[in-house]
Amino acid sequence: MLKIWGRRNSINVMKVLWVCDELSLPYERIDAGMQFGVVNTPEYAALNPNRRVPTIEDDGFVLAESNTIVRYLAARHGREDLLPSDVRQRARIEQWMDWASFSLAIGMTPLFWQLVRTPEDKRDPKLIAANAAEAERCMRILDEQLADKAYLAGPGFTLADVPAAAFVHRWLKLPIEHPSLPRLEDYYRRMLERPAYREHVALELS
Structure with a gap:
């Protein structure tokens, strides 16, 4: 196993x-x-x-x-729907996976640690503000990418969505001001329709 x-x-x-x-x-x-x-x-x-x-x-x-x-x-396990063997389709998926795990993580990771895993009296307001701005910049990129498609790599769910959607849940649940990003919010609702996402990702922040 x-x-x-x-x-x-x-x-x-x-x-x-x-x-x-x-x-x-x-x-x-x-x-x-x-x-x-x-x-x-x-x-x-x-x-x-x-x-x-x-x-x-x-x-x-x-x-x-x-x-x-x-x-x-x-x-x-042969899941071509999640990760196609076609080199260009696969590269598009991997592009978004790597973007989320690097560019999106730059702001989100320290922001999450400050607001969730750091005692309130030890938080750095300047660090929080800077990383909140960077995280919002990246969330706006996601919102724009979802203008003409339901998922990051096209009409169907793929591995491209996994790292990004994990961060989206955290961002929406953090105690910060959130701009109106309707496409991103619709994307999050689509993710919540997936039982595995609800089970493993859409958890209380800790």
Whole structure:
């Protein structure tokens, strides 16, 4: 059975769990990271030298990095609807996955940590304001990209949506001012129609 190391409230673990459910894959999840420890043990470092989550083991094959993991799982199980074999279609999907995990994360990750995982008396208002502005800039890009299509890579749900939609939930739930972005809000509602998204991503922020 597929093994997944990582805590449920890690955004990168959420992506893997979400895709596993989209693929109807059974798995065993092992708590790891933050309060659970594990990641700094020699045994875990042998699996993932970066000592981060998630890490998976699939029939003896060990893999880290969430975007790589979900691409591997979709390809291994022949889900061309999620990750086509056509090189150009696949590149378009990977473009949005990488954009979300780098450009969108630049503002969202420190903003989330400041507002959710940092005690109020230790927060940095200037850092919050700067990262809120950067996160909003990226959310406006998403809103524009959804002007003529229901999902980031076209008319159907693909892996392109997984990293971005995970951040969209967090952004909409953060205690900040949100501009009116109707297309992004419609996109979020479409994601909420997916049981696996509700189960693994649309959670209380923690």
